[in-house]
Amino acid sequence: MNDLYPTSLRLLGHRVLLVGAGPVSERRLKALLDAGARVTVVAPDAVEGIRRLHAAGLLDWHPRPYRATDLKDTWFVHTATGDPAVDSAVASDAEKARLWCVNASNHRTSTVFTPAVARIDEVVVAVNTDGDPRRAGRIRTAIRVAAQTGLLPWRRFRPRAPQEQGTTPAGRVALVGGGPGESGLITVRGRQLLAEADVVVADRLGPRALLEELGPDVRVIEVGKAPGAHTATQDQINDLLVGQARAGNLVVRLKGGDPFVFGRGGEEAEHCRGHGLAVEVVPGVTSALSVPAAAGIPVTHRGVAAGFTVATGHDELADLPARSDHTLVLLMGVRRLAESVATLGRRGLGPDTPVAIIESGWTVDQRVTIGTLATITDQAAARRVANPAVIVIGDVVNLSTYTPDTVAVPAPAASLAV
Structure with a gap:
């Protein structure tokens, strides 16, 4: 592989000769047509996909055996007849005409390799291996996954388009x-x-x-x-x-x-x-759903809660549902916790309604405090609960693995730190 010089061809408007019209040629056709090449196929017979492209006027097909004169006015050649003798003859003629030719039958003598290609946005990655297309394909796929998951340095260093005099392209x-x-x-x-x-x-x-x-x-x-x-x-x-x-x-x-x-x-x-x-x-x-999950609390659960409401601690709670079977999730609500608890109590939410406060969810500093509507304000003050925190109010709190057996009892002992 040391004698390879990787490069890319710009084939827009140029004639490409494809000798052979089987499955290999069909796979190569899409990339050639996408590159804007004028493709001519020479083969006595063709697979259905190539026939359809010909019928649609996207390529020329000559249903006959290859002739050396087919190389005239050609820029690039790809042979994949499945017959090594024919492919070698095409490659030999192309060599004499000083044309680059992919010989699908013999990668060791081919002057051109077709790489496994990944196209991600405007980036094209081509992978060549020493005659092992499945290996190249797997490496190509791994690169695509790494790029799509942000594990590769994908940042631009040149502008997307040439700058006009005195202007900067908009980002x-x-x-x-x-x-x-x-x-x-x-x-x-x-x-x-x-x-x-x-x-x-x-x-x-x-x-x-x-x-x-x-x-x-x-x-x-x-x-x-x-x-x-x-x-x-x-x-x-x-x-x-x-x-x-x-x-x-x-x-x-x-x-x-x-x-x-x-x-x-x-x-x-x-x-x-x-x-x-x-x-x-x-x-x-959103932290409204993920932070309760960090404490093992689903905001809905069959037979426990069929709906939930998300609000901030700064919202007026007077119009929100006040039932223990409807989960209430408060964001940024620590500072006005006492006021929120009092409002919900006046609206008829029972003092034994379970309440959880999850601080710094999903971090190493995560801490869970569980109590009831009657106890949670004193518990939060005693433990110096602080934002960022998510407050969950409702029966779903009882599903948490952090919930003590006595959570339904309105007593300060019903708290747990994690």
């Missing part, structure tokens, strides 16, 4: 939901975009470990918000996204959870699109 913005914080819970598309990003505008609750995998030339801008301490206002974040994208960058706005679930992603998308920028939205695993 784009991707609003990526990073999930609850565990790196493995981000979506495949989200991780792929991180691998392509020029600039990452990051929240404090996203998958922070993934930022450490970025190249040193990727700019990370911290805009994390904490109760009472905002690194940047929402207006500043909106303007930052627009400014960085207008500089020609792929800007990834990495947010915790899902950008459209209390994440203000809609505002950011609207602002960017209003300034003429392309915006891609990548959903994430």
Whole structure:
């Protein structure tokens, strides 16, 4: 393989001769036609797929044996008749005419190898091995999976199109939901975009470990918000996204959870699109569902709860369902926990209704506190419960493996730390 010089052919508008019209030729045809080649097939007979392409006017087919004169005006030759003698004769004629020729019958004498190809977005990866196409195919597939899952450095270093005099090509913005914080819970598309990003505008609750995998030339801008301490206002974040994208960058706005679930992603998308920028939205695993799951709590469960409501601790709870068989999930609700508990009690939710608070779900600092509507406020104060935390109220809390047997008893002892 040391005598190979890997390269790529631009065949747009050029004539390609395909000798043989069996399954191998049919597989090669798609790539040749996609490349814009003018394909001529020479073979006494042809498989149905090639016949259909000929009938549709996408290629020329001469139903006869090969002739040396078929090489006239040809740029590239591929022979796959299944007859080694015929393939060798075509390859020999092509060699004399100084034409590159793939000899499918004998890879050792072929002057051209057809690689296993992966096309991911605008990137083409070609894999050659020493006459082992299945090995090449498996390596190609592994590369495609690695690229699609963000494990390869997929970032651009040249602009997408030549710059006009005095202008910079517009970039784009991707609003990526990073999930609850565990790196493995981000979506495949989200991780792929991180691998392509020029600039990452990051929240404090996203998958922070993934930022450490970025190249040193990727700019990370911290805009994390904490109760009472905002690194940047929402207006500043909106303007930052627009400014960085207008500089020609792929800007990834990495947010915790899902950008459209209390994440203000809609505002950011609207602002960017209003300034003429392309915006891609990548959903994430919302903490409203994933953090309860980290404590073994399903928000719905047959025979226990058939529905759930998600709200923030800042919402007015007066109009929400107040039944223990309807799960209530509160986000960002620690500061007003006492007020929320009192409101739900006035609405008729019983004092023995199970309540769980999951702090820092899916991280090494995860802690679960379980009690009842009557006890949870004192428990949270005693344990100094703090955000980020998700509060779950309803009978589904009893399904958690962390729930003590006495959870239904309104007593401070009914708490558990994990």
